[in-house]
Amino acid sequence: MTGADSSLADRRALQVEGLSVSYLRRGKASRVLSDVSFDVLPGEAYGLVGESGCGKTTVAMAVMRYLAPNARVDAGRILFQGSDLLSAAEGQLRELRGNRMAMVYQDPGSALNPSLTVGRQIAEVYRFHRAMAWKEARDAAAAMLDTVQIPDARRVMGRYPHELSGGQQQRIMFAMALATDPDLLVLDEPTTGLDTTVEAEVLDLVSRLRTKFNASILFISHNLGIVARMCERVGVLYAGRLIEEGPSRDLFAGPRHPYTLGLLRCVPRAGMRKDVHRLDPIAGSLPPLGLEIAGCVYAARCPIVRPRCTEEAPPSLPSGERRTSRCFYHGEVPDIPAGAEAAATSSRRGGDAALLEIDHLRKAYGARGNQVTAVADVSIELKAGEVLGLVGESGSGKSTLAKCIVGLVEVTGGTIRFDGDRLLRATDWRNTALRRKLQMVFQNPDTALNPSHSVRRILRRAARLLARDASSGEIERRVASLAASVRLRPQHLDLKPSALSGGLKQRVAIARAFAGAPALVLCDEPTSALDVSVQAAILNLLADLQAKDRVAYLFISHDLGVVRYLSDRIAVMYLGQVVDIGDAEAVFNPPHHPYTEALLSAMPSIDAVERPARIRLTGSIPNPANPPAGCRFHTRCPRLLGEICRTKEPPWQQDGDGHLYRCHIPPGDLRPVQAGTRAGRDDGGPAAVSPQAQ
Amino acid sequence: MDAKGAQASTPAGAGGSEAEEASAAGRRRLRALLVALLQSRTFVVGAVILAFWILDALFWPLVVPQDPEAMIPEITLRAPSLAHWFGTDDLGRDVFSRTLAGAASTLTVAPAATALGVIGGILIGLFTGYYRGIADDVIMRIVDSLLAFPLIIIAVLVMSILGPSLVNVILVIGIVFAPIVARTVRAAVLVEREREYVAAAKLLGNSNLYIMFAEILPNIGGPIAVEVTIRLGYAIFTSATLSFLALGIQQPSPDWGLTISIGRAFLQIAPWEVLFPAAALATLIVGVNLVADGLRQVLEE
Numbered sequence: 001m002t003g004a005d006s007s008l009a010d011r012r013a014l015q016v017e018g019l020s021v022s023y024l025r026r027g028k029a030s031r032v033l034s035d036v037s038f039d040v041l042p043g044e045a046y047g048l049v050g051e052s053g054c055g056k057t058t059v060a061m062a063v064m065r066y067l068a069p070n071a072r073v074d075a076g077r078i079l080f081q082g083s084d085l086l087s088a089a090e091g092q093l094r095e096l097r098g099n100r101m102a103m104v105y106q107d108p109g110s111a112l113n114p115s116l117t118v119g120r121q122i123a124e125v126y127r128f129h130r131a132m133a134w135k136e137a138r139d140a141a142a143a144m145l146d147t148v149q150i151p152d153a154r155r156v157m158g159r160y161p162h163e164l165s166g167g168q169q170q171r172i173m174f175a176m177a178l179a180t181d182p183d184l185l186v187l188d189e190p191t192t193g194l195d196t197t198v199e200a201e202v203l204d205l206v207s208r209l210r211t212k213f214n215a216s217i218l219f220i221s222h223n224l225g226i227v228a229r230m231c232e233r234v235g236v237l238y239a240g241r242l243i244e245e246g247p248s249r250d251l252f253a254g255p256r257h258p259y260t261l262g263l264l265r266c267v268p269r270a271g272m273r274k275d276v277h278r279l280d281p282i283a284g285s286l287p288p289l290g291l292e293i294a295g296c297v298y299a300a301r302c303p304i305v306r307p308r309c310t311e312e313a314p315p316s317l318p319s320g321e322r323r324t325s326r327c328f329y330h331g332e333v334p335d336i337p338a339g340a341e342a343a344a345t346s347s348r349r350g351g352d353a354a355l356l357e358i359d360h361l362r363k364a365y366g367a368r369g370n371q372v373t374a375v376a377d378v379s380i381e382l383k384a385g386e387v388l389g390l391v392g393e394s395g396s397g398k399s400t401l402a403k404c405i406v407g408l409v410e411v412t413g414g415t416i417r418f419d420g421d422r423l424l425r426a427t428d429w430r431n432t433a434l435r436r437k438l439q440m441v442f443q444n445p446d447t448a449l450n451p452s453h454s455v456r457r458i459l460r461r462a463a464r465l466l467a468r469d470a471s472s473g474e475i476e477r478r479v480a481s482l483a484a485s486v487r488l489r490p491q492h493l494d495l496k497p498s499a500l501s502g503g504l505k506q507r508v509a510i511a512r513a514f515a516g517a518p519a520l521v522l523c524d525e526p527t528s529a530l531d532v533s534v535q536a537a538i539l540n541l542l543a544d545l546q547a548k549d550r551v552a553y554l555f556i557s558h559d560l561g562v563v564r565y566l567s568d569r570i571a572v573m574y575l576g577q578v579v580d581i582g583d584a585e586a587v588f589n590p591p592h593h594p595y596t597e598a599l600l601s602a603m604p605s606i607d608a609v610e611r612p613a614r615i616r617l618t619g620s621i622p623n624p625a626n627p628p629a630g631c632r633f634h635t636r637c638p639r640l641l642g643e644i645c646r647t648k649e650p651p652w653q654q655d656g657d658g659h660l661y662r663c664h665i666p667p668g669d670l671r672p673v674q675a676g677t678r679a680g681r682d683d684g685g686p687a688a689v690s691p692q693a694q
Numbered sequence: 695m696d697a698k699g700a701q702a703s704t705p706a707g708a709g710g711s712e713a714e715e716a717s718a719a720g721r722r723r724l725r726a727l728l729v730a731l732l733q734s735r736t737f738v739v740g741a742v743i744l745a746f747w748i749l750d751a752l753f754w755p756l757v758v759p760q761d762p763e764a765m766i767p768e769i770t771l772r773a774p775s776l777a778h779w780f781g782t783d784d785l786g787r788d789v790f791s792r793t794l795a796g797a798a799s800t801l802t803v804a805p806a807a808t809a810l811g812v813i814g815g816i817l818i819g820l821f822t823g824y825y826r827g828i829a830d831d832v833i834m835r836i837v838d839s840l841l842a843f844p845l846i847i848i849a850v851l852v853m854s855i856l857g858p859s860l861v862n863v864i865l866v867i868g869i870v871f872a873p874i875v876a877r878t879v880r881a882a883v884l885v886e887r888e889r890e891y892v893a894a895a896k897l898l899g900n901s902n903l904y905i906m907f908a909e910i911l912p913n914i915g916g917p918i919a920v921e922v923t924i925r926l927g928y929a930i931f932t933s934a935t936l937s938f939l940a941l942g943i944q945q946p947s948p949d950w951g952l953t954i955s956i957g958r959a960f961l962q963i964a965p966w967e968v969l970f971p972a973a974a975l976a977t978l979i980v981g982v983n984l985v986a987d988g989l990r991q992v993l994e995e
Contacts, residue, residue, distance in 0.1 A: 041927060291768060325785060354805070406897055407897075408893055408896065408897070430899075432899055435897065435898065435899045440893075440897055442890040442893065442894060443890070447889040447890045448889075448890040448891055448894055449891055449894075450891040450895075450909055450912075450913065451891075451913060452912035452913050453909075453912075454916075460899065461900070462898050465898045465899050465900065466898065466899075511893070512894065512898075515898075
């Protein structure tokens with residue numbers, strides 16, 4: 001090491017050198033990180049991305065020295081402002097963690113103490129690390145809550161964590177982390193589990209705080225779009241190795257490792273549609289934890305693999321300006337052809353017959369006097385073979401609507417007609433013929449399959465119940481063909497769900513829903529629990545099945561990219577009401593309803609184009625037990641007109657063929673209003689709109 | 695078409711080895727559970743004690759030095775000696791033989807009563823937890839009020855109405871235990887019934903009985919297994935208590951509870967008549983509880 005190098009080291013806020021970590025389980029060591037090196041400069045935001053199981057969180061824990069007791073650091077150094085964290089004494093660590101580095105975790109609900117008020121928890125940081133008196137500490141805490149943009153800070157300080165929304169809890173976590181004015185902030189999936197609109201707010205906050213506090217940030221996320229937006233430089237982790245690194249814009253625009261390229265091709269981008277573009281999932285699966293691999297870790301899945309790759313592990317090679325790649329052939333990566341062929345068949349738009357007609361549907365939970373209306377007056381029509389995307393924040397009533405349709409809950413009012421017949425009663429009273437035609441794919445593949453039944457038993461049971469008078473031979477054949485149609489191998493059939501990966505489990509769940517002859521399958525966030533590379537394969541599968549069997553989907557998702565990719569029509573729900581409905585392109589391009597506009601604006605995107613405008617929603621979705629009068633969206637609307645929104649329920653406005661939205665702003669006035677915002681302000685907040693709009 | 699075939703075979707090609715690995719993983723998990731149980735010292739010690747008494751209850755006629763009911767009036771209340779290792783009782787019977795023979799009645803009554811209580815508890819717990827509603831409220835309030843009494847009081851009351859007999863002891867303990875097991879089962883059912891696989895089963899048109907017994911029941915085996923071992927310990931204790939109160943098995947059975955009750959009168963001059971059956975009872979209960987603790991720890995991991 002030369003003197004020049006050490007002076008460079010002083011400039012780095014964090015330096016991770018050749019870090020290798022193993023977990024010991026039953027006396028066996030499994031390597032989770034191998035030779036990971038990167039550094040974070042002062043004031044820089046460095047992103048670490050990767051799918052689940054790649055070791056991102058282990059890096060964060062190693063940096064904070066919070067590794068689990070069964071973790072073992074095999075090699076490497078972690079230097080923080082020049083001092084080695086791995087050899088630091090406990091007292092020194094406490095000093096560092098308290099004053100110079102801080103971490104914000106994924107789940108704020110469990111990171112806050114539920115039995116203390118949040119004000120006290122923040123004040124304690126000041127008391128402990130700054131030795132302030134109580135009163136002084138409370139004032140400092142209140143000031144910090146202002147900094148993290150919590151309105152009415154003094155009142156919020158007296159609340160307990162469960163009284164706050166997820167977004168507010170995460171702000172409290174930021175307040176606690178920033179209370180000591182750290183030089184390094186480690187953010188481990190800080191917005192995972194939050195709604196997109198809240199996520200956007202929290203990310204805005206992080207950007208703003210960065211300029212104020214000038215802290216270095218190690219930002220860990222599975223979401224490529226967020227990292228692309230937040231970080232100057234990015235490292236991509238795969239199977240415990242940092243396989244590519246570089247400035248985020250260059251890296252995402254021109255990846256130089258086949259894995260990074262594969263990841264980017266998995267994500268449905270703006271303008272991609274199922275009938276034109278197929279997604280390109282990465283073949284194969286992650287190598288099992290702890291497997292010693294002699295060559296390149298990605299060789300088994302790599303489209304440009306050569307003999308050398310399996311024999312020799314590629315070192316970190318320079319692949320461009322300030323970029324490295326662990327690929328011998330990184331120069332060829334840009335030329336890897338997209339493996340995706342065109343869509344299986346062009347999408348056939350639905351026929352004319354309405355398959356599902358929902359008319360003024362209402363669903364309320366709870367006893368009279370204390371009622372929560374989850375779905376208030378929803379009318380939707382779905383044609384045979386059509387995909388209707390349903391989007392909205394959590395609490396908007398999307399899942400309840402799906403449960404009403406399949407009969408898992410009884411509706412309170414209104415009618416549902418399916419294939420001409422009126423559905424009213426819960427599923428116990430429905431007949432087999434209806435069940436064959438109407439099925440559902442659930443959100444969480446881990447709980448949607450019975451853990452004590454084998455895949456074969458699950459599919460056989462579904463086939464037997466949904467196929468009338470079939471012989472056992474026919475049922476076995478049906479099980480085999482179902483498994484084949486979702487690309488399960490015969491040997492998967494004899495496994496229990498716990499032995500399957502998340503993607504395979506979701507395939508089983510999809511096969512089960514297709515066991516009859518479905519005309520409509522409700523998909524409730526079917527890919528939200530899956531990694532992007534797995535999600536791509538599931539979305540392709542859903543698109544194929546739909547094209548083949550002419551099935552209609554009601555596709556619920558919070559991921560607008562996914563919805564836009566798969567849907568023919570889109571409905572946007574807010575507080576139990578549909579506020580915007582129409583053809584996919586008409587709803588999103590450009591957005592009409594201010595809520596749709598806000599949702600789109602909150603969506604993190606990999607494509608590093610300058611966004612035309614960012615409009616942000618403030619606060620969280622109001623309590624559905626007591627919805628706002630007038631327009632339900634008026635409390636958060638960035639395009640609030642005035643009194644009319646607060647008092648009068650908005651009419652349906654029509655723009656173009658079949659596109660309806662519920663707002664006081666007519667389509668003709670919308671464009672100038674949106675354009676005005678774009679020109680005038682770009683950091684959100686309610687826009688001043690001239691009253692002539694009404 | 696070619697391209698489509700390739701698309702289909704690539705993920706599956708990698709899936710093949712994954713599947714084999716996974717099925718091996720399933721077998722390994724079962725073996726891992728056994729290995730973990732055998733590695734748990736608590737479980738192993740308890741299992742050894744329990745196995746000893748079970749073998750004894752089955753094969754005591756082969757090992758006892760004397761007929762446990764043979765009375766020899768010349769040698770009443772003799773202290774332990776080489777001829778009579780645990781001494782003799784007030785009627786001149788060999789305490790060692792009687793202690794070994796006494797395991798049989800306890801290990802008949804307790805497992806049978808436990809089985810009865812667990813089956814009853816599973817039925818009540820499954821139905822109330824699955825259906826909820828008014829029936830659940832009513833049944834659980836009854837259970838609560840039953841649990842407010844000490845178990846033994848209810849058992850004593852019922853036994854004095856039914857009259858003492860082996861079958862009645864089993865019935866009474868089983869009936870008293872059922873509500874306790876029902877609470878555990880119900881709590882587990884309440885968690886499982888909210889899982890999506892139950893909703894999926896309903897959508898397929900499975901009957902409620904099928905969902906309860908074929909879908910939910912297999913997934914609450916863990917808490918039930920722990921409950922069984924805990925209840926077994928209490929059943930041994932309760933049956934011994936009933937015998938002691940002369941409400942259970944009658945003379946001249948060598949049943950431990952009964953022997954202790956009779957020997958009580960001679961405690962000052964011949965403590966061995968009480969001491970050895972009491973020690974035997976204690977080791978059995980400790981053994982069962984160790985098994986229960988070990989099982990719970992391993993299942994929680």
